[in-house]
Amino acid sequence: xxxxxxEKTKEYKYGFTTDIESIRAxxxxxxxxxxxxxxxxxxxxxxLDWRLKAFNRLKNMKEPNWQKPKYPKINYQDLYYYxxxxxxxxxxxxxxxxxxxxxxxxxxxxxxxxxQEKLAxxxxxxxFDSVSVATTFKDKLTxxxxxxxxxxxxxxxxxxxxxxxxxxxxxxxxxxxxxxNSAVFTDGSFVYVPEGIRCPMELSTYFRINASETGQFERxxxxxxxxxxxxYLEGCTAPMRDxxxxxxxxxxxxxxxxxxxxxxxxQNWYPGDKNGKGGIYNxxxxxxxxxxxxxxxxxxxxxxxxxxxxxxPSCILQGDNSVGEFYSIAITNNYQKADTGTKMIxxxxxxxxxxxxxxxxxxxxxxxxxxxxxxxxxxxxxxNYTQCDxxxxxxxxxxxxxxxxxxxxxxxxxxxxxxxxxxNEDQLYYCNxxxxxxxxxxGLIVNGFCKEVxxxxxxxxxxxxxxxxxxxxxxxxx
Amino acid sequence: xxxxxxxxxxxxxxxxxxxxxxxxxxxxxxxxxGPNGSGKSTLANVLxxxxxxxxxxxxxxxxxxxxxxxxEERAQKGIFLAFQYPLEIPGVNTNNFLKTSLNxxxxxxxxxxxxxxxxxxxxxxxSSELGIDEKILSRQLNxxxxxxxxxxxxxxxxxxLDPKFSILDETDSGLxxxxxxxxxxxxxSSRNKEKSFLVITHYQRLLDYIKPDFVHVLSDGxxxxxxxxxxxxxxEKTGYKKLN
Numbered sequence: 001x002x003x004x005x006x007e008k009t010k011e012y013k014y015g016f017t018t019d020i021e022s023i024r025a026x027x028x029x030x031x032x033x034x035x036x037x038x039x040x041x042x043x044x045x046x047x048l049d050w051r052l053k054a055f056n057r058l059k060n061m062k063e064p065n066w067q068k069p070k071y072p073k074i075n076y077q078d079l080y081y082y083x084x085x086x087x088x089x090x091x092x093x094x095x096x097x098x099x100x101x102x103x104x105x106x107x108x109x110x111x112x113x114x115x116q117e118k119l120a121x122x123x124x125x126x127x128f129d130s131v132s133v134a135t136t137f138k139d140k141l142t143x144x145x146x147x148x149x150x151x152x153x154x155x156x157x158x159x160x161x162x163x164x165x166x167x168x169x170x171x172x173x174x175x176x177x178x179x180x181n182s183a184v185f186t187d188g189s190f191v192y193v194p195e196g197i198r199c200p201m202e203l204s205t206y207f208r209i210n211a212s213e214t215g216q217f218e219r220x221x222x223x224x225x226x227x228x229x230x231x232y233l234e235g236c237t238a239p240m241r242d243x244x245x246x247x248x249x250x251x252x253x254x255x256x257x258x259x260x261x262x263x264x265x266x267q268n269w270y271p272g273d274k275n276g277k278g279g280i281y282n283x284x285x286x287x288x289x290x291x292x293x294x295x296x297x298x299x300x301x302x303x304x305x306x307x308x309x310x311x312x313p314s315c316i317l318q319g320d321n322s323v324g325e326f327y328s329i330a331i332t333n334n335y336q337k338a339d340t341g342t343k344m345i346x347x348x349x350x351x352x353x354x355x356x357x358x359x360x361x362x363x364x365x366x367x368x369x370x371x372x373x374x375x376x377x378x379x380x381x382x383x384n385y386t387q388c389d390x391x392x393x394x395x396x397x398x399x400x401x402x403x404x405x406x407x408x409x410x411x412x413x414x415x416x417x418x419x420x421x422x423x424n425e426d427q428l429y430y431c432n433x434x435x436x437x438x439x440x441x442x443g444l445i446v447n448g449f450c451k452e453v454x455x456x457x458x459x460x461x462x463x464x465x466x467x468x469x470x471x472x473x474x475x476x477x478x
Numbered sequence: 479x480x481x482x483x484x485x486x487x488x489x490x491x492x493x494x495x496x497x498x499x500x501x502x503x504x505x506x507x508x509x510x511x512g513p514n515g516s517g518k519s520t521l522a523n524v525l526x527x528x529x530x531x532x533x534x535x536x537x538x539x540x541x542x543x544x545x546x547x548x549x550e551e552r553a554q555k556g557i558f559l560a561f562q563y564p565l566e567i568p569g570v571n572t573n574n575f576l577k578t579s580l581n582x583x584x585x586x587x588x589x590x591x592x593x594x595x596x597x598x599x600x601x602x603x604x605s606s607e608l609g610i611d612e613k614i615l616s617r618q619l620n621x622x623x624x625x626x627x628x629x630x631x632x633x634x635x636x637x638x639l640d641p642k643f644s645i646l647d648e649t650d651s652g653l654x655x656x657x658x659x660x661x662x663x664x665x666x667s668s669r670n671k672e673k674s675f676l677v678i679t680h681y682q683r684l685l686d687y688i689k690p691d692f693v694h695v696l697s698d699g700x701x702x703x704x705x706x707x708x709x710x711x712x713x714e715k716t717g718y719k720k721l722n
């Protein structure tokens with residue numbers, strides 16, 4: 001590892017000015033680095049000022065530590081905050097050079113060879129089919145006036161929209177990781193759907209060129225103007241190996257009057273090895289504002305990766321009659337930990353929220369649902385329904401449910417249901433006796449358990465997610 | 479079909495089967511009767527490959543040593559166990575379970591997997607043949623099923639998977655006479671020169687409907703008496719005690 005680091009530094013020294021492919025900001029977190037990032041992205045001054053404001057704020061902030069999964073102290077001065085896509089020579093030249101275990105998983109997920117190459121980061125981007133796919137795709141969107149581009153491009157081309165909405169849902173002062181992200185975010189997606197337009201296809205980072213190597217501090221902003229609809233898929237359904245330790249992304253959604261945003265995530269970052277060594281810290285802030293009347297935001301997440309998953313995709317229900325939904329599957333195996341859930345903040349009249357959470361724990365893992373339902377004084381006739389189910393496999397794992405309910409309104413109705421169950425050996429034996437192997441049996445049982453959430457995913461995603469659910473629990477029984 | 483020689487099985491060093499011999503030829507129906515704790519269910523479990531038993535002796539299925547073969551592969555080779563207590567699996571649709579199961583077995587045997595349409599046709603055919611309401615198949619697997627429904631569901635699964643060798647582990651226990659007839663029909667309609675059955679039961683009653691070729695009495699881990707179907711009637715009158 002040391003040797004590798006050394007070589008990287010060397011490369012940085014010599015490659016800094018000549019090879020734009022391997023450019024990288026100096027290590028550490030300081031004003032210089034932020035200016036470096038802003039400069040490289042050719043950002044206007046207002047953007048740099050915004051970042052610096054966040055950075056100055058960050059200096060007086062502390063990391064939150066109320067969560068259940070604890071982690072070793074992160075040395076923020078020891079991280080790189082900007083690293084351009086790896087140079088071609090670092091990438092594997094063909095699939096032969098890729099970890100065979102990873103390929104096996106791809107195969108199980110039914111991912112085509114071409115896609116496998118792309119996911120494993122094989123250096124074939126230029127000739128890859130998806131370039132043409134993406135182009136036709138882009139034409140179709142432009143026709144409808146939909147903007148779908150990297151956020152760095154939006155900052156330059158659509159500054160008014162970005163200025164108006166960036167940080168309007170997650171203020172730069174929100175909390176440590178959100179503020180950190182505001183200071184150093186590198187890239188992410190920007191979506192704007194104009195008034196009355198129904199986006200004709202599922203938008204996915206997958207289709208966006210250069211999307212596969214966005215940094216550890218992603219920033220995504222989605223705006224659905226009045227009466228519009230958009231469904232956005234985030235992430236990659238196949239496992240990505242990543243040496244980075246901390247992922248602190250911010251995602252902001254804004255739905256205006258009568259608009260609807262559906263945001264689906266399948267997260268499968270590197271979870272660490274069987275003994276809990278390595279893996280990603282997935283500390284993400286996701287928040288949506290149902291700003292308009294009759295608007296709707298729906299979060300669906302399938303979290304199977306990362307050493308620690310710590311996130312609460314939330315909805316601020318400002319508009320009257322607005323609706324927030326949260327459907328979640330969190331699977332933890334081996335030594336993985338998850339502390340995830342949602343916040344539903346009811347501000348408008350007749351606002352409704354629905355929370356369906358399915359936590360699955362295996363091995364020595366620990367899984368916590370933490371959620372807040374907050375009904376404001378003015379939120380007359382607000383409704384919430386929460387259902388939290390936990391499934392345990394084996395007897396070394398843990399499941400916890402921590403629901404917070406704040407209700408300041410007499411007219412509201414709040415329901416909460418929770419169950420905990422366990423997959424037992426006999427159920428597996430029964431499935432085995434019907435010709436299903438261990439993996440198929442677990443897949444079947446677990447998919448049955450999370451059916452309500454899987455149903456929320458777009459079709460093509462659902463199939464892969466189903467397989468993923470089985471794969472991520474491999475070897476967890478017997 | 480099945481050749482068992484000097485089979486011994488124990489759980490946590492407690493011997494349960496103590497030198498059992500049994501030979502079942504294609505087309506035969508064998509019944510095993512015996513008092514509680516004689517090892518009947520253990521025999522069913524050991525044949526299907528359930529883990530947790532220490533086993534010695536010979537266990538051959540169609541000339542192949544079963545001992546090292548895992549449960550699912552035994553099932554794929556055509557061994558079916560109708561459970562005494564079928565398991566409930568919440569959230570899993572019965573039809574979906576059956577289809578996954580059937581296709582695993584077909585795949586393992588190099589046959590083409592059935593698409594949903596042909597599968598549903600097959601299910602319709604088999605369930606109407608047995609007089610089972612196919613509505614139960616759209617429910618979650620065994621969840622909220624009555625005792626009778628669970629057992630009928632086992633027999634329907636047997637019909638659909640069409641195994642070479644079926645073990646019925648006290649499938650008749652707790653059933654009313656109508657359900658009993660359905661179970662018997664399931665077996666009788668599948669009987670042919672190639673298929674064999676091992677029917678484990680406490681009562682002679684089931685054997686009024688399923689005529690076995692042989693009846694064995696299992697006691698203290700061994701087969702102590704073998705006869706034809708009259709033996710069952712005799713047992714009903716005299717009980718097991720006399721045999722010991």
